[in-house]
Amino acid sequence: MKKIIILITALTLALSFCSAALSAERVAEWTGNVNIFLGHKRLDNNDWEPVEEQDEIGIEVDFAKKQWPVNIAVDFMSSKDNKTISGVNREGETDEFNFGVRKIFSIEKMDIHPYFGGGLAIISGVMSTTMSGVTTSVDGRDLGIWLNVGVYWTLGEHFNLGLDLRRSKADADFNIGGTDRNVELGGRHAGMLLGYHW
Numbered sequence: 001m002k003k004i005i006i007l008i009t010a011l012t013l014a015l016s017f018c019s020a021a022l023s024a025e026r027v028a029e030w031t032g033n034v035n036i037f038l039g040h041k042r043l044d045n046n047d048w049e050p051v052e053e054q055d056e057i058g059i060e061v062d063f064a065k066k067q068w069p070v071n072i073a074v075d076f077m078s079s080k081d082n083k084t085i086s087g088v089n090r091e092g093e094t095d096e097f098n099f100g101v102r103k104i105f106s107i108e109k110m111d112i113h114p115y116f117g118g119g120l121a122i123i124s125g126v127m128s129t130t131m132s133g134v135t136t137s138v139d140g141r142d143l144g145i146w147l148n149v150g151v152y153w154t155l156g157e158h159f160n161l162g163l164d165l166r167r168s169k170a171d172a173d174f175n176i177g178g179t180d181r182n183v184e185l186g187g188r189h190a191g192m193l194l195g196y197h198w
Contacts, residue, residue: 032063032071032198035152035160039191041079041094044184048127051092054079056189060164062102062117073102073117075146077168077189089130094185096168097122098146111154113162118147123170123185144170144186154197162193 037058045052058077064070075098082091100119107113124141145168152162168186175181 029065030063030198031066033061033152033160033195035060035162035164035193035195037075037077037164037189037191037193039164039189041077041187041189043092043094043187047181047183048092050083050085051081051090051127052187054081054092054094056080056191058096058191060193060195062104070101070103071117073098073100073119075099079187087131091128091130092125093127094123094125094187096146096186098168100146102148112151113154114149114151116147116149118145120144121146121168121170121186123168125172125174125183125185127174127183138174140172140174140183140185142170142172142185144168146186148189150193152193152195158197160193160195160197163191164193165190 037060039056041054041056043052043054056077056079058075060075062071062073064072077096080093082089098119098121100117102115102117104113104115121144123144124139126137126139128135128137146166148164148166150162150164152160154160166189170185171182172185173180174183
């Protein structure tokens with residue numbers, strides 16, 4: 001949550017600076033969206049059980065000049081879960097920074113916008129186990145890919161409400177019990193979008 005707040009604050013400051021620096025005519029040449037993602041990420045249960053079902057929050061940003069065929073997409077997603085079974089606490093967490101493009105279509109009369117996108121992903125993961133007051137952690141990071149599809153409705157010209165599905169893939173070696181084990185960091189994501197369109 002702390003990472004999302006920092007990112008949203010930085011993004012707000014950047015947008016404010018850009019709006020102040022550009023003339024009204026130049027701002028009108030651009031279009032884009034800033035959406036908050038609230039949903040769920042499912043990881044490989046062989047790697048992450050019992051914390052393979054993680055709550056997820058994120059921010060999805062896309063922007064383009066109005067004549068461009070696709071929008072530049074920059075997304076950040078963070079997921080986390082923890083469970084205690086038989087006195088052993090397991091916590092899992094992943095962060096994804098996704099960069100790529102998003103193709104947005106418009107059904108003008110209904111203000112409905114289906115889309116799809118994809119690109120490169122930098123994904124990191126941490127898995128911690130606490131037993132008898134002792135915590136051990138393993139972590140890893142890798143470059144991978146992401147793909148997403150979704151649809152949003154723009155209400156009152158600026159307010160977005162939508163649904164987003166995505167798949168991400170990257171893997172890294174976690175040193176578990178002295179042995180390197182290949183762990184899938186990406187997963188299947190599903191959630192709702194709330195945001196702003198300009």
